[in-house]
Amino acid sequence: MWVDGVFMGQMFLVRYGRIIGDSSYSFNEVTKQMKLIISHCLKPNGLLLHGWDESLKASWADKKTGLASEVWSEGLGWFAVLIADVFDFLPKTNPIIIIFFQLFAICAPALKMFRIQKPECGASS
Numbered sequence: 093m094w095v096d097g098v099f100m101g102q103m104f105l106v107r108y109g110r111i112i113g114d115s116s117y118s119f120n121e122v123t124k125q126m127k128l129i130i131s132h133c134l135k136p137n138g139l140l141l142h143g144w145d146e147s148l149k150a151s152w153a154d155k156k157t158g159l160a161s162e163v164w165s166e167g168l169g170w171f172a173v174l175i176a177d178v179f180d181f182l183p184k185t186n187p188i189i190i191i192f193f194q195l196f197a198i199c200a201p202a203l204k205m206f207r208i209q210k211p212e213c214g215a216s217s
Contacts, residue, residue: 094143094160098129099174106181115183122178123188129171130195132159138202139163140171156188168203172196 097192102122132144141211142164152160173193182189 093125093129093132093145095133095140095164096170097127097143097165101172102126103174103177106178108211110181119182119186121185123182126174126178127188127191130191134195134198135180137205138207140196140199142167144193163206165203165206168199172199172203 105118106122109115109122112118127141129140129144133141135141135191140163142162143150143152144160145158148155148158150158153160175196178192179189
């Protein structure tokens with residue numbers, strides 16, 4: 093499971109649920125996938141590791157934790173877009189929205205701090 097992969101699948105599923113009228117399954121699956129990646133890949137500094145492999149067999153995964161060793165900024169960007177996108181589709185009464193607001197509040201400052209600390213990446217502060 094990759095951070096950007098969660099974006100790729102769930103952005104379509106949340107729309108499918110709204111358009112087709114299968115919102116119960118779709119919204120539950122979208123939030124389940126987002127919570128899974130958060131529960132495994134969120135670092136103490138607020139950034140998300142690039143991925144997690146439950147089988148512990150992927151070449152990029154740590155053989156004990158299944159986690160990728162690196163944060164991938166593009167993947168984080170896609171995940172942030174997904175959080176914003178999901179706000180437009182999930183019912184405002186869905187309790188997961190609070191969790192996503194909290195995650196965004198953690199990730200946004202972490203991304204900004206990373207950008208400021210790493211000027212060689214071409215970002216301006």
